[in-house]
Amino acid sequence: MADSPRRDRGDSDRVQNTTQPQPAVPHERQQRPADSNSRRVYNGAQIPVDLRSMNSRYSLNEQFASSRQEFQFGDEDEDEDEDESDSAEPTQETPPVSTAGAAAGLEEEFSQDIQDISDAEISQLLQANEDGFADHYTLLGLSRVPPPTASQIRAAYHRLSLAFHPDKQPQYLKDAAERHFARLRLAYETLAEPRKRVIYDVQGEEGVRIEYGQGGAMGPGGESKMQLSSVKTMNAEEFKRWFLGVLHRRERSAIEALVNHHSKFSMRLDASDTLMGQTRGFRSSDGVEISLPTQYLRLQEVGVDSSFTIPLPKLGRLFETPVSSLRQSFQSQSVPLTEDDEMVSNDCADALGPSVPELVITGGISAGFNEVIATMPQRDISLAPYFNRTYAIASHQVGFGAALQHTFPQLLGNGNGNSIASLLQGTGFRLETSVLPLQAYTLLSVDKSVCIIPNTTPFGVSVTTIVKDSLRLRPPDLLISIQRVLGLRGNPRGYFIWASGENEWPSSISQSLSGAAHSNLAYMVRWATQGRKVPMVKLGADWGFNREAIGDDDDVNGAPSSGTNVSVQAQAGSTELVVSYFCDIFSKYTEPPVRSRVSNSGEVLPQPTGPPVHRSRGTLLEVEARIGFPASLGASITGRRLIGTFSSVGLTIGVAQSWGLYCSFSWSRLKQNISIPVALIPLEDVTTSAVLLAVGIPWALYTATEFAIIRPRIRSKRRRFLKAQRAKLRLNIAKKREEAQQVVALMHPSVEHRQAQARRSGGLVILSASYGTKGKDGVLVDVTTAVASLVDAEQLNLPRSVDRNKLTGFWDPVPLSSKVLVAKYLFGGKEHFVEVGENQSLVIPSRAHELR
Template sequence: MVSRELHGERLREKNFLYTVLDLPIFATEAEIKERHRALSLVFHPDRQHDERLKEIAKENFLEIQLAYEVLSDPFRREIYDILGFEGLEIQFPNNLKTLPVDELRPALRGYFYEHRAQQLQSQIDSHATVVCSLDARELFYDGWHARDWVTDLSERLTATRMRILSLRHTFSRHLGQQTKLQVISRVGLPVDDEEDQDTSLDPGRFTLLRGNISGVITHRYSVTKQLQVRANLMNLRSLSVSWMHTDKLNILRVSVPLQLSPVFPPITLSFRRRLFRNSLTLGAVDCVLNQKGLPAVNIGVTNPPVIRKGTTFASGWDAGFNLRGRMPGPTTYFQWRAVLLPLSMILKIGSEFSFLGGLANTIEGSWHSETEETDISSAVVWNHDGVVLRLSVTHLGQTFVLPIRLSDENLSYLVILATLAQASAFALAEYFFLRKLRAKTRTIRREEHEQAQQDQHSQRKAEAEAVIKMLESAAHRSYETEKGRDGLVILEARYFPIEDDGIPMPDLGIDVTKAVQALVHNRQLYIPGESSKSLLRGFYDPLPECSKCLSVRYEFRGRMHYAEIGEHAPLVLPLESHLVEHMDDKWSKPNVPRWYTTAVPEVPVFDNSR
């Protein structure tokens, strides 16, 4: 686990710990030790006498120590290279340290994603679902023409009934990193949504279900495999075991009830597989083997919506069929769904046809808040049994479900009316409430982001100036060494923003000559690419919303050179391609960097003019 007095977004930047030591990601252990020793001497807090400089030196010193602790440990370095800084905050099992590299990397990724899922689930470990029923059929029956409309409406409203069908509560708790416990309790009438129900009740009776309390223990004993045991706490003889294997392409699940019975127990087999390596299309086969009857088989294909960066619309579909001996018999189904990202909405349209039950259709729309705390959905379902409007609201894991029965017959005008009603409700909510809420949320986020950037910019600028002051001694020593052996001398280095059309903005740039000279070792300079140059010691981002460029004028073996690179490009000095063949007036000035006009007390001032 990482425990340091460090915080902020800098640690989350890609390859930041390598940038702290001024090393590429392919640096050797010897190079890491050498850079750690050299930088620790430069930024040791005890070498600073000013309190403000001591605090900045302390922060840089802690970053250097943290980088060395991580990169000098082969296992932790592998974690950092694969998962970044977030991976260092996780306590991985010790058995992963013995794995070879080709097995370690997928194992680290799998454990990391599982850990993140557990963290999200542990934020709310209690879920409840209330299912009610509203019988509104009387509202749409033909009325008596002989009575007035007030009496007719009053009697229709009086005949409308609402009742609670069920109440379900789930409590979850993690028993360590690999084991999870769930306790599920239910009370109410038997409805289709109930799971593991092993008894039927008389209609209209409100009582505890016999299987109303059950426990589920899930243990993941490896990255790809888990074991689950489910028990009815009111009937301990009802025990089932499930085993599941999951990898990048396949999901296999086997469920078997444990019963002391001479009859062969039913076995449920579920298999999921990605059909193509470059696609998320998933094939599914489910099979229930039972000696009491014919096996039930379900075969389906799922093509989920693919959401990429910058997309506003994505669609997917599900299709398949199942064979079962009980009602409603063999069934085939198809569902199309679309994701509207600007509206945070999902639309689903599906049909199902069974040989005994006929055709059933559904139209569903759901809205999800940007914080993922609230979900609201409504669906219209119609078949030969009638028309039902189903409403559902979920907030922080608490769900309220209200199915409204509109008719016992398949009436087209009710389907159209219910569909228009839910579409109109969403349109009104979008016009009067949701779009204003989104605009307000985005404005607040933008203002907070701009203020944070402004504060961060001021802080980074002050820190960079203080770091450059601490680097003056190292820069002087490097200059004297390189100048004495006709090596690499940095005359001027500037880090500046550029406009979208490539026009530089030098007035907004910063002078980083000292910082670059301090990076010179043995007549060479190498700054890795990929990471932002603003992460380098003595640098800061002068204009975050624009691209940046680094220009360096330097002297090598008495000859002038010039290099200019982009923000994420590597810099290697010296190179023959940087040689300036024709020197004009601006190059013929004395080759002494501007920053040597201010001497450092502990280093004698020397004359560079010749």
């Protein structure tokens, strides 16, 4: 049978004073309740009864419990106990358990070796130390999923407002009542108003204050004031779509402020003289041999590329306009639009995840350098002549271009069926052309997902054509790329690429286009100077690696993992096989925080529980090998490491046919990149020892830095952090316990009255409820009043999604532990008993709980 309170008498059974804080209430309200037992044990878990002084009189009050013999009363009811002592039901005696045992166990848990604590426990520790109040749903005893109705919100507020109203509280509890009632009213006003509720579900209480404040979406000067149609006329679903569109545009603007300007700087250096230890010689015009001093680094090439993006929202709205409307606007003379007419309407600009056309302006310059040595003979011809060494630009390239790009989104629901956006939905295009130099090129690229068989993974098809010369002279280049996910979880991904190369029109077509034989001089000169692109076929696959996870892209879907990429490329005269392997060493990345609150489909993304746990950043290692036929070999090893949220540095050691042994230093932040390759040793002088030294020295230096400096520093910071968090948690336990006592004291009269009425009518009466951990070192705290306050219409439904630690009147005696909720109740005059775990719902009354 359930644990029944046994009969206790005398002063020896009074609750002992503890060091934990007590509520500031009169002495008569702090007396031990009639049914409490300071030495009770449930399933080996000690049950502190400090809270019983605030909540037990309602459940075992003589007004509705005198008809049952097992309910006994304490000191102030001593006379009634004397009369009923002979008829009381016998209960099993339990040995006394010291209250110091639980505290010692808790302290021992806090003092465990911090090296054994996992990242999940650290996340729970951070979450337990959050100082914010319970969310509005939990405050009203409601669940977020499924969302409560308006009537449920009103009923919960009415039930709790009766308990917390300041006018119904004694003078010494008025301040606390006003504070808790203000929180309760704020929760009701937020959830009862559909627009505030949408904002609260996405951004929380602080978001509601910001959005209704100056400059917020609903405040003065906000987005709602710029609407052509009033936001106040929208229903909840329409407002949600509008508000998520506002958030999406804000996030896009913030990202564009960071990455709207892309730049890349590269510099090529040569350090072969220093490493080889050779002295270079120079023969002057008169035949004198001059030994040049060793130069540590020789500059070979410098290049800078830059681009910036200009959004074109009006062009996007033009794409979404029906074709019939466009035809009418072009055929008729329209009245000039006023400033108010140019406002963005709700059904156009406020769509979720708008894809706005963009104009990208690009520019770049690169130059190669040669060493120039000037000599001047001395008066004494027997002496070596004077010389001066400088650099001169051997070749340079200047480029300036523009590109128009846009991706038509997939339209959901009702849309303009005959608009350009509806006809091209899911299609992306890019039109690019060069302005300088004068020999311009034009590129057109079209991308689209094609699903051959319904309900299967689509193929990603991309067709690109490049026009470099007049179409009268030769056909444009054509590039076709097809890729598809081959596995169940996105791996592997296969792809096929075909390029036509640079060809000539057949003579018959060429003569028909030009009317006469034409001169091939223009592009023959370009083929001779820049090389001719030949047809190419490439087939490959890559497995399970998110390359951008440690790099500078924003689309981070998960942590990096090891994987392999394989590709075969065939073109006229040669075939190349490329195999690369990727892995993350020294560390595993934790789940990254969600950077966007809104997905591309318009849904609210779930936010991670608690603050993210920062761990040691690992190193992304990439090994690549290239084998070309008939005779070409190349290999490289690249290591990259994050040094900030968006910044990373890298080092590459490799051997290439044209470079020899080289190393390359790189730095990247979002879309800004700096690359400095340095040639070390010519290919003919590369030896196995040189390669091993080039790879081994950086590896040894980084390994020593990682384990001698970085790791000890992280462990030291981790120790200090955990020590501070555990000390904070101990203070928070006492603080939340005191707050729970205050709340229970406020609810006590109202809940007592309602339970008395339920007792007389044979309804649902909560006799006792405990919350905490079980076992030998477990701690259970009494939450009878808190559970009884949730009873509505003789029912209690506590979904598992509700955080019970934050329910009104609850507090967590043992954080970071799995807890149970034990309840004993009367319904229809019969006793019931139930115990539910942390991930179980509590639904009472239930016939399965009846004690027989």
